[in-house]
Amino acid sequence: MASNNYNIYKTDNGWAIKGQNNSRVSQYADTQQQAYGRTREIVGNLGGGEISIHGRNGQIRAKNTIPNGNDPRSIKG
Structure with missing residues (x-):
């Protein structure tokens, strides 16, 4: 099964949207806000998944689960 997990990170060309297993x-x-909005659309259309948002330093600063994704938490929020 294909992964619906995406990463958002800064490049010289702007904020990149890249599937986790895509080359x-x-x-x-x-x-970054535009990239996040577009990534939410993409992941939602794929049936849900995880979005990792990287800061300018490259480290993950936030992770979000889009509905029907694989949320490790059993509570909402």
Whole structure:
């Protein structure tokens, strides 16, 4: 089964949207907010999954589960 997990990170071309197991970037956005919004659409259309948002330093600063994804927490929030 294909992974619906995506990463958002800063590159010289803007904020990259890349599937976890993909070899190439899916799209670029001018801002991190635009990239996150587009990634939510992509992952939602795929049936849910995880989004990892990386800061400018490359470290993961936030993770979000889109509905029907694999949320490790059993409570909402």
